[in-house]
Structures are given as structure tokens and as C-alpha cells.
Amino acid sequence: MKTDLAIIGAGPAGMAAALAGQECGLHVTVIDEQAKPGGQILRQPPKQFTVTGWLEDRVYREAKTLLNQASEKSAIIWQFHSAVSAIVSPGVHDNFTLIIAGQNGIRELLAKRVLITPGCFDMPVLFPGCNLPGVMASGGIQAFVKCQQLVPGERFLFVGSHPLQLIVADQIVKAGGKVAGVIFAQSRSRMLALLKSPFTVLRNFDKFAQVGAAIGRLYKAGVPITFNQTIVRANGEDILQSATVAPIANDGLIQKTSTSDIKCDRLGICFGFLAATELAWQAGVECIWDAKRGGWITIHDEWMRSTVPGISVAGEITAIAGADVAALEGQIAAYGCASSLGSVSLQQVEKLSVLPRLKVKRLRRFARILTELSWPGASLLDQLESDSVNLCKCEEVTIGSFFRMMQLNPHITTANSAKLLSRAGMGLCQGRYCQYSVTRLMARQLGVSENKIGAFTSRFPAKAIAIHDLLKCE
Amino acid sequence: MKPTYDVAVIGGGLIGCACAYYLSKSGAQVVVLERGQINQGASGQNAGSLHFQLEQRLIQNIEMDVRELEFHVGLAKLAITHWRSIGAELKTDVGLSMHGGLMVSESPVETELLERKLQIERSQGLMVEMLDGREARKLAPFLSDNIHAALHCPDEGHSNPRLLTPAFVARATELGVHFITGARVSAVQRANQQWQVTFEADTNTGNRKQIHCENVLNTAGAWAVNLHIPLYPVGLTMNVTEKTAPLMPFLIQHVARKLSLKQTEDGNLLIGGGWGARLQQRSGSWSSNASPHFKLESVRGNLRAAVDVVPAVESLRLLRTWTGTTAITPDLLPVLGEVPQAPGFFVASGGSGFTYGPTYAALMTELILTGTSSYPLDPFSPARFSSLNSFMGQN
């Protein structure tokens, strides 16, 4: 199979890129591991469900319009239930080869241009008990409500530093679930700092309105929203039974002597998001470290072209900024690809990109403030660490054993060589859930920048494949 | 000026670090210069097999006379003894397992190859035993019904490439060896009866440093420079599955197909055997910094061979395919010894560097310190490429 533009990810960035690319006359193929387009923001219910009034909040309106437009375009080729395992750069041919794992084996797709828009995932935070069954990513809880129409537990507690947890808590309450509380690490005044600029509020009115309404409904439902507090431990023998929380003093120190236990069977973690850069790394795209905006994020030029000729990037992997920015970046990236392939002139796409670029600039300003305020802070993350906690949950490498490895091997100064010696990052999630902590920890211990520590080498397959499937061709 | 070091070792891979250890154990002052990180090249990337039977590539792909094959078997016996003592020597766990290995055949024709091999190995006193298919499956029930015969060598096994070199480094450091990482050697010159090695201490600042030494040992593998030794980089592919319960205690090889298969102490299955990978090109020449591009055909071919021999492999997930670069010579033999035109300049590179690395290092140490080794390394001497040096002009 061949295509002009292969788009990896059917979220806002991917959908917008597909529409823009297709309008510019490109043959466009979108590949996604999920069953339907929409990405995480619009995780759609299965086709066998009929849901009335699905995601009616104004904040989803633009993304839903995009979803409808993209879904109706018959010229776009969609490949769902499909995971891109590798992007092989051109050898003798001019095309990239995408190796795709489908439901019935492997297939290849040749593409002149590749756009990587894999989005992000909830940032894992290490604290005692964080691997207990019942502890979940807040985004994961939300996806159950949006897509599967399930309230995935009985009594929820949300802890973190990102305002998204208010939205998720509200959605749970609306769907008939119990919420024991929403706990923010920051002070109330820090969160209110977002409201300081009237322009910011006006320009992002929908978002503020959504959060405001959520807070109102949570208040009405008697859900306590607290500030200057943090999770310190998840408790339970085999399954989560309660969470221990503690206040944070003005100097940022956790008051571990005045803790309290809150009963819950689900603990939603909401400290922000990490960019899913593994495919970009694998393709040789250069990334830089930004602790607050997604960990490792990709570098790009004004057309969203990465450092690898022929590969573009858009959306959260260029720095966490939400669905609106992602869609605009996807659009610009597609214009860039179209003009480089000669299907439209540069002047034409320059003209088409004026407004999207302006909007991106404006929205990015807001996103930057939001990520800045939502960032839990290095000090909090450091204080939550404990020697017995798994740094790498898959290989069960504890923070303590990782530190011992570093002490015994002073020559180890990169994440990659640390992985070889400690096994952190060698398990089934392929380092997605420990990379951020490994990089941060090593940089701190060695007193160097995270960019010096580097990332784990990302390899084929991006996600593990059954050998049985790998030997089959679709 | 008196040289600072007896030996400057270029390259922080297995052979370099093991040499540094053995040399300093014998009282020598040693420095190791590594341009990247310790153990980041082929030494840390190979599959960690300890294969003592004559390899598939030696018996199949090259015309070699019996005496040469016998020489290899002799070396294998030496390496077996060496590995048996390595844990005690290094005082640390290097994931060593020597529970035996099976080289399998799938047809009568292939079994004939095994038999020819068996005779040479037996004549030199290597412990090997021929099993027919039924006997092989009795010993190793995980083998496929297609296995026609197998040659069993009870000494074979594997060790952990991630741990072995760091263990040598730890012991060598205790003995006072200096390891300098991020040191790119830019010149090696002979002056005043000693060697002067120039290196960039930090590639970003171009900070240059020089050391003086009696001898230089270049172990830089695919990255060996400065002399006209025909070492060519080759990209290789390795596959690792998810962890699973203990399935196979043996190293499995194939007499006619490229396959090495074993389970590590962590439970992962490592599948390799010499399948190719595409070296990355940077401005017209191959790039030794970038890991080679993987080839889907190689991964598939390798896994197909593994599933044909051990059907249970099929139900596991492939976790990672990684590629590494190794160095080979035109005759596929390693290069070990002193360069005739450059007294005091030694090379050690190429050819089954993991299984034989520690043994090569011990023999090279004897050669550097005494001028001779207890097992002759002549067939591997760089002297065999002397004609090339005179042809291309001495560097």
C-alpha cells in the first residue's frame, strides 16, 4: 500500500491534518490503535452503543465539529485497530516504510511524508502504593465515562495538580459515582492566578466556564475540593482501600506528621501529561527536555517539520497544549507536507496558514500559563519518592536499587546505559512509565541537565507484538 | 619524559576493559579511553551466547582446513576453563549459566554436517555428544518434532553482556586503572621511544589532552582507526521476548540456519544468530554513532527459525529488536597481536568477541607484558594483513 501522507494518530491533530492534506489534493492515510477517530479527548462510544447527549459541554464543540467533518470525508483512508510499530526511513526508495501491527498480523505502508501525532498520556508519579490495583490515571477514568459508559469504581478520590481532575470528578458525579474529594497540591491563590488576566479569561471562556460549572456542581454534591495537600501513600493489602494525604506547608514541605486517611476504592492521579515521543525517537527525530510541558518533546520548524527530512510532528508531542492547538498544528503540518510534495504552491499554503498560526500563538500563551501552574514542582516529586517504590513498574526496579546501581557504577551517565545495568525501562511498557523519572532522577543525582542524560533508545516494535502475529502478513 | 602509563587501551568494550583488568592485575599502569560510554558498543549489545562448538559460519561459509578448525577447538577448551573461573575472579554475578548447548539439524543432510563437525571437535578433546531427534527431545522437550538430530555440548551457555564488562571495570578500578569516558582519540604518534595518544576530552569544547605510554592497545572494534587493518562494520539484529517462566536451560543453535536462542536468568528469550541490519549512511559513509536500521525481513527470518526449532516461542511477545555494529575481517577471524610495523602498538578486535573476549584479553595481556602467549595467537596476528599496509602506505 502507498500513500502521500501517513498520519499516525486520529486525534484532533491527525483529523485536522487529514482534512487539510486531503483538501490540498494529497492521498491521506490515518492510522490509530483505537477503534474510532477522536483521540483521547473524544474517545467515542462503541458503534453498538447509542448515547444521547454525548459530551455536550461547549468545550468539546470545536473538536466534535472536526470529528464530524473528518468522519464524513470518504477520501481519507482510516486504519483503526492498527499500531505503527516502526517508521523505517528511506533506503534505496524515496518512501518511508511504516510497519503496522493490525488485528491479524503485520502490514507495510509506503508513505512520501509522515506526520506523527501520537498525543500524550497521564504523567505517572511515584509514591508508596502507586502500583496498587485501584490506583488509576485520571485520564483513564475519564475515558471509561466518555467511551465505555462505565463508572469504573465505587468511591473515587482525585489527587494531583492539574485542573482536569475537576472535570473528571464532575463527570463521575454526573454519571452517578461517589467522589470523596479532589485534592490539589498547589495553593488556591496559585490556581486563581489563571484568572488574573481578563484577556486570557475572555479568549478561553469555554474552558473557564467548564471548570467553573464543574466546581459549582461538585460543591453542590458536597465534594470537598482542597488545596495545599498531597497524596503520600496508597493503602491496601492487594487492592486499594484508602489514601493517606498530608498538608503541604508554605515552604513546600510535606507535613508527614499530620496525615489523614481517606477511604476510596479508586484513586485518580492527575499531575499533568507526558508527550508520547517514542515513535519520533525511533525515527531519529531530535527531542528536547521540558519537565513541565511533557518531558521529552520534539523540535520542529514553522511548518511543523521535525529534524528528520520528510517527518513532521504536531499536537502534544511538540509540547502539551491541548486539543485546539493540536488541531491547528496538524493543519499547518499538512499544508507544509502538501507544498513540499508540490500539490499546492508555497504562496497558497502561506496564505492558508496565517490565521492558524496566529491562533496557535495565542493559545500557546494560555497553554504555557496552564502547564506552568499545573506542574506539581520538582520538590514535591522528590519528596514523594521512597527507596522501596518501583521506579520501573514492569521490571520492578526500585528507586533504592537504582541509586545503588548509580553509586556502584559512577561511569554511568546516560539513561540508556542506566537501563542496561538496572533493567529500568526494559519491560512491556518499554520505558513509557519510568523514562520521565529516570531522566529526572539521574539529572538531579549527577547535577547535569536532563538533555545530557538523554532518553532510552526507542526500538522496533513501538509496542510489543505477539510473535505469532509478527510472522503473519495481513 | 617518562611515560605515564604502561598501556593505553583505546575502547571501553569487553576486550578493552578485561585487558585493563588483567594488565593491572599483573602490575601494569593502565588507562582506558572510551569515546562514549563503557560497554555501549557491541560488547553490551550482543546476545551473550557462550558457544564452544564450531560455529555455523565457520563450518559452512568458509573453506577452512582442518588444522585451522582444530585451532579453534583448542581455543574453545581454553575459554571453557576461563569461564568456569570467571565468577570467582570477578567476585560478582555476571549472569553466568553453563547448562549446555544444542546445535540442531532439521534434515539428514544437515545432520551430516553435525557429524563432520563432531569428529574434529572430538579429536581435540571437546566434550560433545550426538543425539538423534528422539534423544534430543527427551533432553529438551521444548524442541520441535522437526528436529532431526542435535549435537550436545554440556559446557555451553550464556552470560549477561550488560553485567560482564561493568564487572571487569569495577575490579580494574579497584586496582587503579583510570577510565576516561567521552574521550575521542584523534591521534596516536610514536615519539622518543614512546607513544603519544591525543584525545578530545569533551567533544563539545574540543578540549584536547595528551598522554604518554609504552604501549597502545586498540580494541575499538568496528571503530578501530589509524591502521590499514581491513575491519569492516557489520550491522546485526537481536530480538528479545517478554519474560516467561523457565522454558529452556540450553543455548540452542542451528547447524544450517542463522539462529541462537536462549533464556536469560531474568526470563526473557534472546533470539539472534547473525541476521543483518542496515548501517546508517551519513554523508556518503557509514555512521558508527547511529545504531543500524533494523530490517523486517531479518526480524521475521530470525523469529521464523526460532519458532521452527522451539514452537512455544510463537506464543510470546516480541519486546524489542535491537541492532548493533560489530567488526569483521575478510577471513572472519579476529585480529589479535602486535602490528609488525609499529612496535608497542597492539590490536584486539572482531570475531566472537563475547565468548572469547575474556580469554583473548588474558592472552593479549601475556603478549603485551612478555612478548609471547601461552596459547599461540599467530593465526590471528595482524601480520596477515601486512601486505595491505605496504600496499597502501604505512600510516
Added chain:
Amino acid sequence: MAHRITKNVERETKLELTVNGKPVCAYAGESLATVLLAEGITIFNLTHSGKPRGLYCNMGTCFECQVKVHYLGSTQARWRRACMQTVQAGMQITTGISLSNLQSDQYED
């Protein structure tokens, strides 16, 4: 315990499968994760060292929610991410077992 949202939601066909040998009803389009949580199951598997693990990300990245799945008509079971796998009639799902467990169990066709 988790519960299915019924207000404003219509689900079509019911399917039958088994979870740890017990017959269970599910709706077409549901993920295994949904079915298991609705059944009150929180421990999805055990790590290689025997520690219990459950669903975390619900988007296919963390690999915490793996369960053993045997498909109708197959002779072998496979590890699958419960959040990414849609239910099929006749599936046999096993939870709470060690990830070290190789598919040694034989199933009748």
C-alpha cells in the same frame, strides 16, 4: 463496584463469555476492562514477583491491565491488554495469574 451508566445509553446485543470459569454477560462493543471492572474484578494479573496489578491508563500504553484471553476456536491463550481488547462471544478470560505464566494450558477447540 463499577457500574454501567444506563441513563441516555442504549446497548445492543448481549454476549456470553467466561471470566475465571464463571459465565458472564457483556454487551457488544465493550472492552474486556469494562466487563472485568463491572464484575468487580480489580486485580488483573500478578507481576513476575507475584505482586497484584490492575488497570491504570485505559489507553493501551501502560500494559498493567493484561489478562489471559482464550479465543473461541483457538488452541492457545494469549496475554492481551484488557483496555484495548473488545469482547467476543465465547472468550475465556483468566485474571489474577502471573505474567510469567506461559500459554501452557491447552484448550479444546
